[in-house]
Amino acid sequence: MIDIHSHILPGVDDGAQTMEDAIAMARAAVEAGIHTIIATPHHQTSRYYNEKEEVLLRVRELNQVLKQQDIPLQVLPGQEVRLYGELLEDLAADKVLTLNDTGEYMLVEFPSSHVPRYAESLLYRLQLEGVTPIIAHPERNTEIAENPDVLYNLVEKGALAQVTAASVAGEFGKKIKKLSLQMIEHQLVHVLASDAHNISNRSFKIKESNDVIEKELGFQVLSQLQENAEAIVSGKYMHKEQPRQLRMKKFFGIF
Numbered sequence: 001m002i003d004i005h006s007h008i009l010p011g012v013d014d015g016a017q018t019m020e021d022a023i024a025m026a027r028a029a030v031e032a033g034i035h036t037i038i039a040t041p042h043h044q045t046s047r048y049y050n051e052k053e054e055v056l057l058r059v060r061e062l063n064q065v066l067k068q069q070d071i072p073l074q075v076l077p078g079q080e081v082r083l084y085g086e087l088l089e090d091l092a093a094d095k096v097l098t099l100n101d102t103g104e105y106m107l108v109e110f111p112s113s114h115v116p117r118y119a120e121s122l123l124y125r126l127q128l129e130g131v132t133p134i135i136a137h138p139e140r141n142t143e144i145a146e147n148p149d150v151l152y153n154l155v156e157k158g159a160l161a162q163v164t165a166a167s168v169a170g171e172f173g174k175k176i177k178k179l180s181l182q183m184i185e186h187q188l189v190h191v192l193a194s195d196a197h198n199i200s201n202r203s204f205k206i207k208e209s210n211d212v213i214e215k216e217l218g219f220q221v222l223s224q225l226q227e228n229a230e231a232i233v234s235g236k237y238m239h240k241e242q243p244r245q246l247r248m249k250k251f252f253g254i255f
Contacts, residue, residue, distance in 0.1 A: 001032075001033050001035065001036075001206060001226060001229070002034070002035070002036045002038075002226070002230055002233050003029065003034045003036070003037040003194050003196075003204070003206065003229075004038045004040070004078070004099060004107070004134075004191060004193045004229055004232055005038065005040050005078075005107060005136060005162055005164075005193035005194065005195045006025070006029075006037050006038065006040060006193070006196045007039075007040065007041060007042075007080075007195070007196065007197045008029075008037060008039050008062070008075065008196070009022065009039045009041050009050075009055070009058050009059065009062060009075075010022040010058075010062070012041045012048070012050050012054075012055075012058065013041045013042040013048045013050065014042070014047075014048075014197060015041065015197040015198065016197075016198065019062075019065060021198065021199075023065065023069060023071070024199050025196060025198065026069075026071045026073045026075075027071060028196075028199045028204060029194075029196070029204055030071060030072055030073050032204040032206045032207055033206060033207065034206060035072065035073065035074065036073075036074045036076065037073060037074070037075055037076070038075075038076045038077070038078040038100060038233070039055065039058075039062070039075050039076070040078040040079055040099075040107050041079060042079075042080050042109075043080065043081045043096070043097075044081060044082045044084045044087075045082045050079060052077075052094060052095055052096060052101075055077050055079060055097055056077050056097075056101070059075050059077045063075050076099075076100040076101075076233065077097055078097055078098070078100065078101075079096065079097045079106075079107065080107050080109050080136055081096060081106060081107065081108050081109070082108075082109055082110075082111075083108055083109070083110060083118075083122060085122075087126070088125055088126065088129065091126075091129065092129075098131055098235075099134070099232055099233070100232075100233050100234075100235065102233075102234070103131065103235065104130075104131065104232075104236075105131070105132050105134055105160070105232045105235070106126065106131050106132070106133055107136055108134065108135060109135070109136040110135070110138075110141055111141075112140065112141060112142065113141075113142045113143065114141070114142065114143045115141065115143050115144065115150050115154075120153065120154060120157065123154060123157070123158075124157060127159075132158065132159070132160060132238075133159045133160070134159070134160045134161065134162050134190075134232070135151070135154065135159055135160070135161040135162065136161075137163065137164045137195060138151045138161050138163075138183070138188075138189065139164065139167050139176055139180045139183060139189075140164065140167060140172065140176065145175075145176070145179060148179075148182075148183070148186075148188065148245070149245060149246075151183070152186075152188060152243055152244075152245050152246065155188055155243045160189075160190045160191070160238070161183070161189040161190060161191075162191045162192070162193050163180050163184060163189040163191075163193075164192075164193065164195045165192055165194045165195075165205040165206050165208070165209035166194070166195070166202070166205040166209070167179075167180040167209075168180045168181065168184075168192065168208075168212050168213060169205045169208035169209045170212075171205060177212075181213070181216055181217065182246055183246065184213065184217060184221065184225070185217060186243060186244040186245070186246045187241045187242065187243045188244075188246060190225070190238070190240055191225055191229050191232060192206075192209060192213070192225045192226075192229070193229070194206055210222055228240075
C-alpha cells in the first residue's frame with residue numbers, strides 16, 4: 001500500500017523526534033502493509049517551517065538509513081502545507097513541495113477549528129497553476145464537521161480531500177468515524193492516509209481502517225481509494241466522481 005501523509009521525518013515537527021523514532025515508524029509501516037510512504041512534515045504553521053530543499057535532503061538521508069537497516073520502505077518527499085497568503089509566490093520560488101515533487105498534487109491543511117475565508121480563492125488559484133490541492137483530514141475540522149457543505153463546495157470546485165485512517169478506525173470517536181465513512185460514500189474524500197506521527201498514540205491504523213471500509217462500503221470503494229493513492233504518487237490524472245452533498249444534523253462538542 002501507499003501512504004501519502006505521514007510525519008516520519010525525524011526532528012522536523014511533532015512527528016518522529018529522532019532517527020530511532022523514524023526507524024520504528026518505518027518498521028510499523030511495513031508491518032501495516034505499506035511499501036511507499038510520503039513524508040509530509042508541517043510547513044508554514046506557527047511552529048514549523050520545512051522548505052522544499054531541506055525536506056528533499058532529509059528524505060534522502062532517511063532512505064539511506066532504511067536501506068542500511070534492510071527495511072523495505074521507500075520514503076518520498078512532500079509537505080503538509082498550512083494555507084497562507086504567500087503560498088503561490090513560494091510555489092513559484094520553488095520553496096514549496098508537491099507530493100513526491102511531481103508538480104501535480106499538494107497536501108494542504110486548514111486550522112483545526114475553521115476554514116479560512118480565502119481558502120476557496122487560494123485553492124482555485126493553485127489549480128490555475130496546475131496543482132491540485134488535497135485537503136488533509138477534513139473530518140477533523142470543526143467547521144467542516146458542523147457544515148459538510150463547506151467541503152462539498154471546495155471539492156465541487158476541483159479540490160480533493162484525504163481522510164485519516166485513525167478517524168475511520170474509530171480512534172477519534174464514533175461521530176468522527178461515522179462522518180468519515182459518510183464523506184467517503186458521498187465522494188467528498190478521495191484517498192485514505194495515516195497521518196502517522198509515532199508508534200504509540202498516533203500510529204498508522206491502516207489495516208484497521210481498511211477493514212472498516214471494506215465491511216461498511218465494500219471492496220470496490222477500498223480499491224478505488226488505494227488506486228487514487230497510486231495516481232497521486234505517480235503524478236497521474238485521478239478520475240473522481242461527482243461529489244454529493246452530505247445532509248446531517250449538526251453536532252457540537254465533537255472534539
